[in-house]
Amino acid sequence: MQQALGLMGDQAIMIGITFAMGIAGIAGLFMALFWPRRWRLPYRVEIGFIVVLAGIVIYADRNSAQTFQAYEAGLETQQALSGQVAAGQEGAAFDRRIAVYAFQWGFLFFDEDGAASRNAVKVAPGAKVLFSIAANDVIHGFNIPAARMTTELEPGRVQSIWIQAPQAPGKYLIQCLNYCGLGHTQMKAWLVVGDDAPPAAQEHG
Amino acid sequence: MIMRFWLLAGILLVALAWVLMVPLSPPSYQASPRSTVADYRASGVIPQVGEATISDAVGHDVFEIPETDAAHAAEETAAGAMPDMPGMAGDADAPMAEPGTGDGGHGADAGVAGTMPEAPGMADMPGMDTMPESGGADAPMAEPGTNDAGMADMPGMATMPESGGATESEGDHGGSQAGIRVLDGMMAGMAGRTVEIEMREWSFSPPGITVATGEVVRLTVRNAGNVPHEFMIMPPQGMAAVAYRLERADWNLTEHEAIFERQMVMPGDSFEVVIQADRPGNWMYMCMFPFHMQFGMMGSLVTEGTAPMEGMKM
Amino acid sequence: MTATTSTDLTGPHWTPQDLLGGWTLRDFLFSNDYRIIAVKGILTALVMLALAGLFALTFRAELTVPDIQFFGARVYMGLMTVHGMLMVFGFVIPMVISVCYYLMPVVLKTERLHWAGAAQASYWTLILGALLLIVGRPDFTWTFYAPMSLRVGGDLVWMGYLAIVLVGVSEFLAGAVLLRNVLAWKNGWGSMPLLGWGMFSEALLLLLSTPMLALVGAILLTDWAGLTGIYDPAQGGSTTTFLWMFWFYGHPAVYLPLVPAIAIVYTLLPRFLGRPMWSRASGIIAFLLLAVLSFIVFHHHFQPSVTTHSWVQRAFQILTLAIFIPSTLHVFNWIATLWYDRIPASAHAAIPFRFTIGAIFFLILGGVTGFLNAQISVDTDFIHNTYWIPAHFHAMFLGFCAQMAVAGTYYLYPYFTGRMVNRALANTHFWLWQLGIFAKVMLMYALGYAYFPRWVVDYLPLPEWTGAQMGVTMAGAAIGLGFLIFAANLAISARWGAAAPEDPWARSDREPTMTAATAAPAE
Known part of the structure; x- marks a missing residue:
């Protein structure tokens, strides 16, 4: 539905975030395994990590919900117009x-x-x-x-x-x-x- | 001990299950749906009876015809359809082998076929000896208009005005051997009898029609089922091309040629077609939606004294 | 039958012994010894894996290039259905649970498996279900969407519905066994090992979700027989009812193999690293959050089907996205545990540890895409029911759950055979699987992004589809070869393997570090 609204940029951002998180996770795993330097993470790092994750989750939810609502708004306009304006005519929501x-x-x-x-x-x-x-x-x-x-x-x-x-x-x-x-x-x-x-x-x- | 037992039992079980699943797999099956048509038509989900017309926005050029079709047609013409065209073997007097018996039909075996005792006597076919070999338009016609090689150029002959754009008769398939003429409004008045055909999931009733050679028959076809269907009449030569499509992913994206085709018969809709068999032979009528035919939506159209095609019942 | 139990989660669990050679077949099939129940479960799951894997390779062969080469849609869908069902219900869930059956009595110090009779009943019910499935050969896919599932399959399709009921019963019994054994832990919830918390969440998932599966199977049976019309719109039923009921089971169901697999990671990592997990509390919270959230996200499986834009859909979206948090907490915890001190050379060399690392890798690879799947706006683009989804769940089921089951099996192997597996063969297995699964998952993601549809026997010869399909088939062959090496290794080493030392997974070259289970790394 992002293409219909011309929001492919949003989708690209989401795919980018996914890639970044995946690469970060895998990089973390391999560094923990093979990087000679040992690192004892303080517990507060996890708190910060959860906050970041929650932020990403909320951002994704808002973005998706806005897209979804904009998409549905198109359908509602059509419903409101149905019977008054035929498709393709001036003022119609759809061609x-x-x-x-x-x-x-x-x-x-x-x-x-x-x-x-x-x-x-x-x-x-x-x-x-x-x-x-x-x-x-x-x-x-x-x-x-x-x-x-x-x-x-x-x-x-x-x-x-x-x-x-x-x-x-x-x-x-x-x-x-x-x-x-x-x-x-x-x-x-x-x-x-x-x-x-x-x-x-x-x-x- | 346990490990060895498990290994042996496991291998045996895996092998048995594989045999059960692949070579002994059960036949394709789809139970016929219970009808939801009345309810959904009332709520406007599906179109009302007779409401749907046929759009001319999408032409046949959208769909491709697989390259193999021509090869299949040629193959079939050379093999299974041989008995219908004795002229091709240069022996117009050869009695007909039973269609579809295979070995009787191969060009090289035509002489053998002629001596086959079980070959039914059907030598009294009008015009057969003058049929052109390959449907060439320049071949002499026994009777103008009878040969449907020319029908593609004759819209009046080929289409029924009352059936709209989806009804078509394609004369170029299999050359001149089609043998079934679709008659237009004026000539349709000659129809002697009416045969009612009902389509439903997944069968035609009746499953077979016998006509006399030259008889003009009116077919009234009605979709009594739950989903759309279509009705087409195919010559035996078309069957290899149909079989080629059976499980291909692009079935719905390709075009197929038929003697007569009525697309998109909506549930509850019906139409009429008047046909005439010019010569003895056998043809099939079917629904060409994926798997409808395999599940049983096919029937045979034969002239009296001709056996239906082999492999008809799938 | 002596078992050395240790209060230390990092210590050895048992003394290696050739138990397998001493068991009679009668014992093996019917004894209530927890080790026998577990080993029987593991070996049976491996037979199921062989079967379902062979089916996968068979239909993969058909998909290698466009057009029909070997068989048509009916055979293909039969293979696909039985592959999916046997892999999920017959292989991966029973196998991880069996490994946990083996671990629990020692880790939770119950010394025996309580309600072992129920575990036996669970095992035999599942065998019956699997046999019914193979004989019935249904072709309705593992999600058996009504009313399609009520019309396909032929005369024997009732066996498929009955198998669904039996799977539900079997899993419910397993859940009861797990709960009983977790509750047998005497020292209070505060000190319960993470395996116990994992088994507790797993028991909740099993006990609360599987009755719904059995109910769905029973309703399909009666609908099919014409006695009821609950799922069939033509008989006044509703497909929406089906979707909500089935996925109420279906989403917790996909975590059924995940949660025990995570619990196995929590058991193996301290054992190989010689130190406790970085954060026990975060593991517990993540387990519980995962269990609770798994019941309230199922709508994402059919979100493009709903015509309304109600708050319900929005709620399911944010809950689905929220699942990301507990699952990432697990991974975070593991990475932090690996990182906070030296990794013994013995761990790097140990086959189970290698498989654990591989499994974590694939959990990340499969898990991050869940972030995209959850968003309705992206889901309606290239994700819903394209190959993206099989890529996602093959990374999770095969890459993570199955690899943890294999890690658990390699870990337990010396304890019930008294011998070590052949290292060269095991390493070959390891690399065949990592490369095979990685290639397969990535190519399937690519196919999904190119809108390759699920459940098709044939496809159009589009350039972005054909090469990737060929690649997936080859990757599948590598995974199959890896399995053959694995099975052969288990069979050969049971007789000819090197005798296991006193502690087969003894740590070496490790610096003195804290080993007390209760000690946590200070900030």
Whole structure:
């Protein structure tokens, strides 16, 4: 959801913190093992260590919660507008509103007029797209690697996510990420980004 | 003592379990879901009956056709489909071997096939001896319009207006051997009888249809199941290409060719198609969603006196 | 059968003896001697590891390159399911608990395993469950999400549900045994060794979580039979109910092997270093915090499925992040213990100590990513149900828990065989595992970052996927080879190994340092 909001910098910081902590831990382990100098840590170091950890935890929680709320705010705007402004019109929260029917094993996409396409959906480059995903058989997943968004859907519930479509025209993978039966491997579809021209070389991620 | 016993017992157990898990693995199985359609349709989770139309935003060019398809088609044409095309062996009078019997069909064995006692007498096929070898458009046609090699160029023949964009008839598959014509609105009026087909998880009912050669039949296909299905009619030549896709990860990302295809039949929806078998033969109808066919969503469409394809029941 | 017990946590626990050679098969299967129960548990877990590992290598072979080479989705998912279940329920949890069964009577000075009958019952229930699983060959994965799990598997799938119930019963009994033995400690909570605190938290996890697993298994059974419709939306049930019930067990469950493995570290480090842990209090606090938090974080396993942005979800997020603190306290404590004085040359050379270090390394490698997994904003990107998650839990289960189980086994080996393992073979095993697990985990992280989906038999030939998959298969082969060397070493050394000295893990070249258990390093 960070990509949809243009917050990939936040994610990079989190991955950086993770790397730093991992490297620090492993470096500490090897120094304790092989560095000739012995070091008796005072207990207060641990207190300080906990405070630092707690700070990182609170920072991560706040950051994630803010991202999450901003993301959800987009969906709420859409709800508030639904019925008044059609997707794509001026004032709409999203350029496209696509209903997805996930089933064993494949995806159907319904555009705003209820017209269905099987295992592929076409959107304009950079469009803000709202997917309302539903299933009526088992728990499925819905993942668009290029848009960096994943969700999991329970049968009988409509799960809404939105993405920012990639700018480059092409075909991007959509896949199920929850084991949903033997055809799970094949439960894939294309997100076709482009205008009317035939899609270019197949791309991923 | 304990260690040796444990080692031996362990190795034995591991070997037995492996044999049980891999070579003796149980068949693929998926129980049919209980229907949630009525409830979920009421709450708007899934579309209403007849509400869904077919989008033309996504063309077939989005999906690729695996390169192996052409090779498979050629292979099948040379092998299993041989009996349907005696002309290819240069021996138009050879009686038909039973389709799918394999050895009767190989080009080199055509002469042997002709002497096989179990070969059913089906030599009375109209126009068979004039069928072009490889579906070339320049080959003389026995009867204009009968040969579906030309159908791709004839939209009126190939599509049913009432079925929308998802209904298609692809004539180029397997050359001219398809043998099933999909009739449009005007010619569909000739339909003599109506066969109702119900699709559900994971079967077609009825599982097989027999038609007379040249008979015009109206198929009414209804999805009585819980999830979307599709309906396509394939010539025997297509089956190797289908088998190739069966467990490939890109099944849903590739296109397949068929004589007739109706995508996305939503639960509760139905459609009609009028077909005519130009010549004796056998074909299959199936749902081409992953594993639907393997679980049993396939049926055979045969002309009277022809045996269904071997390996039909999977 | 004499056991030398020591009040000193750094001293030898037993005198090496060839117990194994003296046991009859009848004794071995049914005796209530704690050493027999523990060794039987360890050897059985190793058979389970062989089985589940062979299954892993089999389906790994299929994944090496794109396309189907050997078998299709049904066989693959059967192998995957049984691999996961046997590894978690049959190998790693029973093995670390068995090592603790061996350690507890000495470390906690109970001299025997109380309620050994319950431990036997736990063992045999698990065997029955494992056999049912192998015969039933279900293909619903180890998380068996309803209603998918109610529709796959065929006629024998009920055996899978029953196996789930039996696993629940077995683990519950093990929890009762552990609690009983911890409570047998006479000298008060204040001086209880950290192994006791670890076993106390483990007992809480087992006793409180496993009834839910048995209940889930039983409901799956009745739902499948059509008697109830609790998890099946088509029968008026709810998948949400399933998710909450299953993961209420499922999150404590992933700590079931972790907590005893941590307790083994706390037992082995003082033994090899000849000094007490840097901070006993921090270990106790970390154990208890970990046990409590493990019950209230389970929602992170399915957080992208919830449509609301309620405070509940936020609470689960911060609690999940908070788990980071107690687990890091353990690692901090270990590193501080290693650092505050010289490490004897004998420790560097000892195989169990090496495996302990390797295990700590992988606990760090697997643990830090938990920080990313917990954040909803990142989780919904490349983490949820991509290979990132298997990378995370293989680092934890295989890299840490299984390696600590192996360290415990190498440590105990002279005490029940009277012989030392072959050092060259053991070192080969060590390096094959470290390199194999490291390559495997890192490549799986990379695959996860490239959105490789879990549970697939075949995949698209994308360049970022194919090379890494090939690498994971080769790393898996190295781990498998390491296991074969390990098993052969155990079998060969039991007969031909060098006789163990009086104290097989005697410390040498160590400077005089404080050895009293109660003495803590001053500030």
